[in-house]
Amino acid sequence: MLRHASPLLSLACVLLLTACGAEVATPVAPRPALVIQPQPAVAAADSYPGEVRARFEPALAFRIAGKVSKRLVEEGQRVKADQPLAELDPQDVRLQLDASRAQLAAAEANLALVRAERDRYQRLIDRQMVSRSQYDNAENLYRAGLARLKQAKAEVEVAGNQAAYAVLRAPQDGVIAQRLVEVGQVVAPGQTVFTLAADGEREVAIGLPEQQFARFAVGQPVSVELWSQPGQRFVGRIRELSPAADPRSRTFAARVAFASTSIPAQLGQSAKVYIAGAERSPLSVPLSAVTAEQGQAYVWLVGRDHRVQRAPVRIGPYGAESVPVLAGLDAGDWVVAAGGHVLREGQEVRPVDRSNRGVDLAAKE
Structure with missing residues (x-):
């Protein structure tokens, strides 16, 4: 009996061991x-680095020549309208003003003299004691004296203005963006002394490459990202586009204006302007x-x-x-x-x- 059951038992053991050794398939997670x-x-638009600038940046200069005797402000300093910024040596303009005033006094004295002479000749001609030509000569001297007095008064006003021009004042509120002179320097009339960044609107100055200049136009919409506020973009437009390339960088200067006046842009900040092309x-x-x-x-x-x-x-x-x-x-x-x-x-x-x-x-x- 056991002799016949032995093969069957061996087969059962083999099947049991085979089943134990088989791996169970498990589902694979995604x-x-x-x-x-x-x-x-906008994320795929071309980007151009720029700098925040003032909408108005007048170049300030003396209206007369002279030697700078005082510099009253520093670069980056905020100034108010009519605030003195620099002064020239006033000695020459004061001497000129004194000379003009002396000429005015001489003209007034001369006018008083020729007026009295004319009045005297007027009385004499009424009595027919002098000729008409003598009276006309006195009348002409009086008119010349009157014109000389008017000229002297104008020269005094001009000299007074020249003396006032020796002090350079701020035309409006703003920030001194650039200083180009030092004390002791001799400047010519119209030579830039300071650049003023006037309060008010802010813009971004950028340079556009010449190979793509044809696809830019004034009024074209753009977006601006300030370095201080990464990831946030402000709506703007191209306000100004230079018709000539810079001779050194070979780029065209452009100004980008913000659509809103409440943009927190500060002077000198770095910015990036994104411009999308129509073919994109x-x-x-x-x-x-x-x-x-x-x-x-x-x-x-x-x-x-x-x-x-x-x-x-x-x-x-x-x-x-x-x-x-x-x-x-x-x-x-x-x-x-x-x-x-x-x-x-x-x-x-x-x-x-x-x-x-x-x-x-x-x-x-």
Whole structure:
């Protein structure tokens, strides 16, 4: 009996051991994938560095020549309207004023003399004691004396103005943006002494490359990002565009005005101006989202079933962090932002955002 049961027992043991050694298949969890939607065109626009400047920047200069005797303000100092900024040595203009006043006194004395002479001849001619020509001569001397007095008064006013011009004053409230002279320096009339950044509107000064100058125009909308407020962009427009390139940098100077007067822009701040071209696509994606194979760029799209699909795209020039997509994407698409090289067609993924939170692909961002 045991002899016949031995083969059956051995077969049962073999089957039992085989079953114990077999591995049990477990389901594979979907791979997490960082997904984003294509960004608006402003993110793919060209950017140009600039500096915040005042809308009005008058160059301040003396109206007369002279030697600078006093400099009363420093660069960056805030000034009020009519505040003295610098003075010239007043000795020469004071001497000129004294000379003009002396000439005025002489003209007044001469006028009194010729007036008395004319009046005397007037009485004599009434008595027919002098000729008419003698009286006319006295009358002409009186008129000449009257004109000389008027001239002397004007010269005194001019000399007084010249003396006042020896003090340079601020035409309006603002900040001294630039100082170009020192005490002891001799300046000519009209030579810039200070540059004043007047209070009021603020703008951004930029330089535009000559190879792209044709696509810029006055009034063109732009967006401005201040260095002190990264990630926040303000609406603006090109207010002024130079018709000639700078001979050294070969760029065209432009001024960008803010659409609002309440922008917290301070003088001298760094800024970046974004200008979108008309030929650009309204979409862009991060550089890490784009993969290429055999010269064809593509991205991974995530469908509603959480499965990825390769989508060929046509891209524009690469930027620092993003690349414009000229064709192949829609604004509502969800794109795998990184790690596309480890994906395969039809693979199921778990969409997450940058905070590793699940993303509802059916909801709009």
